[in-house]
Amino acid sequence: MSQEIIINSTPQQIRVALLENDQVAELNIERRKHRGIVGNIYRGRVTKVLPGMQAAFVDIGLKKDAFLYVSDVYDNLEDEDTDFGDDEIEQEPAPKKRKHSKRPLIQDLLTRDQEVLVQIAKEPLGTKGARVTCHISLPGRYIVFMPTVEHIGVSRRIPSQGERNRLRKILKAVKPSNSGFIVRTAGEGREESDLVADIDFLVRLWGTIKQRNEGVTAPALVHEDLDLGLRTVRDLFTNKVEKLIIDSEEDYQKVLDFTEVTMPHLVDRIRLFVKDIPIFDHYGIEAELEKALQRKVWLKSGGYLVIDRAEALVAIDVNTGKFVGKKNLEDTIVKTNLEAAKEVARQVRLRDLGGIIIVDFIDMESQENKRKVVSTLEKELANDRARTNVLELTELGLVQMTRKRVRESLRQMLYQPCPYCKGMGHIKSEETICYEIQGAIQRIVSTTEKGNITVKAHPAVIAMLKNEEREIIQSIEEAYRRKIRLQEDKDLHQEVFNVSSN
Template identity: 45%
Template sequence: YKGVVMDVLPGLQSVFVEIGLEKRGFLHINDVSLFTPGDIALFHETRRSPCFKSREVQKLFKRGQEVIVQVAKEGIGMKGPKLTTGLTIPGRYLVLMPGTPRIGISHRISSEKERRRLRGVVRDLKPREHGFIIRTASQGKLKNDIKRDMDILLKRWDTIINKAKNSRAPVLLYRDVEMVPRVIRDIFTEDIDKLIIDDKDSYKEVKSYLEHNLPNMKDRLELYEGSYPIFDAFKIEDDLKQLYKKKVWLKSGGYIVIDQTEALTSIDVNTGKFVGNKDHSKTIVKNNIEAAEEIARQVRLRDIGGIIIVDFIDMENEGDRKKVISKFQEFLSNDRSRPQIHELSQLGLVEMTRKRVRESVAARELDPCPFCKGEGMIPSPSTLAIMLEREINRHFMMTGKKHLTVKIHPLNIERIKERLQPLLSKLSGYIGGSVTFVGDYGLAMDEVEIV
């Protein structure tokens, strides 16, 4: 985005930037790149000036200043998006870092010989003023393949530059490609056996792309023409429904409970119906390992980020604990968000962090329950009866009316029906009049309306 600085906050060493979204973006001094693209004046001072080297936000920015930023993390809850001036533009084999003259390489490329080769190829091809991250997919690729990807990215950057120069802020300069091309670029790699598409237009588009760019992968593409919806045929619909449930059952009969809050996510492991064999310790280890595998899967499926606390079933043996943690790390090794696991705490909890760049699936796709307003609980029948008694007494004392109609949700009338007659008698005697209960589906489970 080309944005406009709206507020400079020296105390927080941050600025708020208007980029045209619902909430203003937040840019901290630590997210201001030491390098800036030479052909865009991101700051009034150059990076060689004493002001830039001082790293004081009030000397770098002023209200009304235009700045080129990228969303590093989507807005979550009441917070606006987190911004950075360290721009990155992803391709299939490379990620362009405009104005950052360095070369990075994916940690998943383990061969030192291949790492040296790829660094050499990129070093020979790249412009001096720009940098690149070498992606895992570049492993084994020829120089021409990498050059083609680099040329596409540099051309894309030129387009962004031209739009920035000729557009008034705030304005969107570049958005990543749509879902299907993004899947091809980021996920459809050599270790994927098959890509199945049920839309003919998308299938033709992907087929054409593969024929021109990845001819060795085109035979892995398949058009689905089955009689059942594709998600049903491959049992994906069941997994989607599972995403919204707190309790996830394991094959052995145990289960995990996932609770997401704004601060962190807690995951509790339980044996449930799993009784195992006669050796109790082996049963617990087996249950914990199975739970660890499912937890690794669920955090990816639900896109859970931030702090995650896992409460495995207590294990007395140190060797068992290390075995479970080792397996957990193995299950998480393929996660693109690179979770970091810490050792078991003194309370027997496993602490882990997972990069959060957007809201979780639950936060994006679910709304708070209109009955409990997202609390997950409603008043019990006895609590509800006491609450109604207080509300009616309060209304009588304030208005003096002796004939009252009390509106509550119809389910609540059913829930307190055993307490209703004694409650009516008590209230009628107290106010010296009559009380009538009426069901109203427009009220929440904890709402009362008295007329």
């Protein structure tokens, strides 16, 4: 698989696309004014301890207090739910859990006004504050350093058992006591000196962080992670990437300098894009970005996906659409579902969808075909850096899956709720408002004996009252012998009206 990284950098934002076989696989966007905070380390102050939820709220200087679970406080890696680097899920499965007599309680670990060193594990999402952990992890080029736990691990994406054993042996020989290290995918095949250099750098960085922590009062930022451009170089720029192309001369030089220090063997793969056409247009990424924001995704066969986000989950519906097949119904359905499974995996990764995801495949009769569809979905998701968990097809043809959510999805980042419909996607029809106005007029004429009635409403509603629904006005005027005056107000929302008696 050929890979390329395309970086569009402006004074306002950085946009990064990962191309796999000339197709956009991942898109990341970071605004300069609103940089991502995952990976940042803060000295925070506990504002509230919640025994009923076994969690605490921590003031770290953001608009909303951060949320800290008890499992992110006590020193027990086996119970910890961790991700390293930029959504990285490269640690090995933890060793078998030791039997614990009793888990510590949050009220025994933290007290109000206590100051704690925490790291952002998940961005603030919607109405929720950030999620933080006391288990600090510092990603380097080849190593992830965990200074608060005792652990050795190797990326599960390194398949060779011999290489895994070699890397573990190196770590055991050089690892400082009372600390944890995980070899990242980029560490595969690296010399011991490369790994040791990374470890030394991360240990020095941790020393600097501890010094800064001692010199500040909560709430305070102690350590800020790299910006999106340099994070991309650190986390994505591997031997598998053929080229990294960037259109900003200033950031090009920064990337060069960073790469010369951390991975000099890849410097000659970095290119400065100098053409007049925008870089995302040149590589077809802008059009792909626009498609990634649409609700409907067409498949090459003529079928399509419909992707909807609800409050608690993402629903993806598979439809045959224009595809009618050639042999029989089951064959048509299976072909559509297999194509859809590949596209679902691509769209989930491209749009950075997270949380609970429900995929409604078209019903199939054969158990073998069902297994084939799920297997295809799992195989395609294997390239995803975010942690995913796929369950078997249900009797209703649904696949339930979860995907680690660390930050807002692409759509959440680029869109805002519609101010007119308040994010609902629908408003009441003109007809509905006409009938609501009818009820409001009847309430007024039943409680007042004299005077004309004035109705102020949106022009579209007034137009319907004068035409299709004019019987409403005529019947009330005749029954109560009261004149009703209709008045347009273009500044009114279509659902808002005013009925008054003069």
